Amino acid sequence: MDPDPGDRHASTVQLTAGPLACELDGITMSFGTNEVLKGVTLGLAQGHVTALLGANGAGKSTLIKVLSGVYPEHGGEVRVAGHPVRMESPLAAARHGIQTVHQRIDENIVPGLTVAENLVFEEIVRGEVPRVRSLRRLLPRAREIAQTLGLDWPDSVLTRDVFELGIADSQMLLLARALVQRPKVLVLDEPTSTLSAGEVDRLFALVRRLRDDGVAVLYVTHRLSEVAALADDIVVLRDGAISAAQQRPFDMEQAIRSMLGESLATHHDLVEQRGDVTAVELRGVQLLKRSEPIDLDLRYGEVTGIVGLIGSGKSEMARGVFGADPLRAGTMTLDGKPYAPRHTSHAVGAGVYLVPEDRAAESMLPGWSLTWTSTLPFLRSVSTWGLLRRGRERSTGSAVLEDFGVVATGPSQPVDALSGGNQQKVVVGRWMHAGPRVLLLDEPFRGVDIGARGDISRRARAQASEGACVVVFSSDVEEIREIADRILVLVEGHIKLDAYTSEVGNDAIVTSMSEVA
Structure with a gap:
């Protein structure tokens, strides 16, 4: 089944003819003008495990919070055992037999x-x-x-x-x-993300026992191996609507396509660059708690695109190379010399820069001007004997805004007053202006318009042309194909594909993303 996400009625999904423990009927939810859920209708069957899949921003967390009573002011109707109920709070949901174990402990x-x-x-x-x-x-x-x-x-x-x-x-x-x-309904949101292999086995045995006892389980995960091991049904959420549903036997490749969208680019017009000098060498690096060690060379003079779904290990790799989080295991070298940053400042001092996934939380300070935001990581370069040189600071900030075409009233404007795309230009621009040796971009196009996306792509490729090692991490295949010379696919901490863009098509990329680790 593969409903058209543009048709609101196509969001109706009932995968079994058996009795339903809970029904979500036409659920809508908006935050201001942002419509997060767009008429989702879903039946959860007794004695079934339904896996809910979706990329970041698909609406999974919001749907869970509607079901668990966290968001009572939603549109549509929730029915338990065929009777309409109002989930005014998590306690009310529990009274109706709905228990949720959220990802955020x-x-x-x-x-x-x-x-x-x-x-x-x-x-x-x-x-x-x-x-x-x-x-x-x-x-x-x-x-x-x-x-x-x-x-x-x-x-x-x-x-x-x-x-x-x-x-x-x-x-x-x-x-x-x-x-x-x-419970009549048990919602598990990424329940294995912190568990050891033995604990995961115990959880799986428990979920199977609950299913045999007639409990409806809604299992939210990014791990396809868990879906294959546990689920009776798959439901895919994309852009707030159900885009596909399956029963066993599953077509994982089609599930991935439904998560990412069918509008994958079939060609790209970049001139492929291939570097031959290794910048960062990773040996025996373990990205996730239960993943096997990997070896990887990241080279100067090319853009490496690392594509993977949530939980693939891509952000862990980016943060590990930047020194934001320690590696679980393994070693790194930079230019052939041992490299083990104990702090992000050590990485910055070595010319290794990261644009993190969450720019608002990790790259900006509310109310700070564009100038201050542009120069924040490089205060020493705009200071003398510990004293800020305001003229030098303003000059650097203005250069970042001009180089990246940031639309603003001036360098003193607060950064949080800009559009998302212009905010991202400031954050990316400040690192590029400083001349990185290694530039790590984690989901750099999230929340930006197509114009800003094109500007960032062009500048990233220009950095590589000038000799930098540029690594872009994304869950979007189309984004990676637009920017990368070389493409790697990560699945649960494992490298499933490593090829230059001219050597690999979309089908091979999606197929490798759908493989079980």
């Missing part, structure tokens, strides 16, 4: 309370357990809940502050708390 646990109190938290909120009760009297119930997942935690763990738990144990805590309520 910190949104679901309460720091300052013990592990035991967090395990019993929902029962405390519902008044089933007295709000004022000694911790000692809570322990027996907390042990029962923990045993739902076979968590044999001693009292020394149950009585510590939940903040002291690791991420994986916090995830298991939330799962246990959800399962003890015997």
Whole structure:
């Protein structure tokens, strides 16, 4: 099944004729003028695991939050066992038998309370357990809940502050708390992202048991191997509407196409450049918790495009090379010499620059002028003896704006007053103006218009022509083909394809993205 996403009624999906535990009927959700969900209709069958797939920004998180009562002011209707219900809060959703384990752990646990109190938290909120009760009297119930997942935690763990738990144990805590309520519908949002291989096996066994007991499971993941192992159905969300649905046997390649869109470029007009001098050498580098080590050479004089879906390891690679996050394992060299940046400032000092995926959170400060934003990473270059030279600072800021054609009222305008495309031009421009040796661009075209996208692409290729090593990370095949000389496909931390653009077509790229790691 492959509905036309332009047809609102084509979003209706019911993959089984069996009884439905929950139905979403014409769900819409907007934030201001941004319509995030566009009439999604979906039935979740009893005793079925439905995998929900979608690229970043497809609307998955918003749909989950509608179902779990976080966003009660939505359009459309939610029905449980055939009856319309209003999810005014997560507690109301739980009363109707819908339990959600969100990807963001910190949104679901309460720091300052013990592990035991967090395990019993929902029962405390519902008044089933007295709000004022000694911790000692809570322990027996907390042990029962923990045993739902076979968590044999001693009292020394149950009585510590939940903040002291690791991420994986916090995830298991939330799962246990959800399962003890015997849900009709269980929503799991990227549940394995922090788990070890053994914990994943235990989770899979649990999900299969729940399915056999008649629970409807909505399983949100980016890992196709998990879909192949667990799911009965696949539903693909793109741009706020359901673009495809499948039952077993799955066509993973078609699922990937439905996620990315069918308008993949069939040609590109760039003049391919091939470098022959290695800039960064990665050896035995482990990108993800359960991935195998990889070896990779990134070369001067070419643009390397690394394409992968969410969770492929591409951002981990970018941040590891930049020193923002330590590598799990492995070594790097820069120009043949050992390279192990302990901090981003060490990378910047070596001429290795990163434009991160989230420009608002990691590249800009609210209210700062374009000049200040342009010179922020290079204050030493506009200072003398620790004192800022305002004239030099303004000159540098103006040069960045002029070089990249930033549309603004002037260098003193606040950066957050610009359009998304112009903000990105400022962020990219400040690094390019400084003359990088290695330039890492993580999702540089997200939220920018086609004009800004073309400007950034041209400038990135010009940097490579001038001898820089440019690496672009993206989940969009069309974007990568427009800019890259060389294309690598990452799947769950593994390199599935490495070829020059002239040697590989869209079909091969999409096929390699759909392979199970």
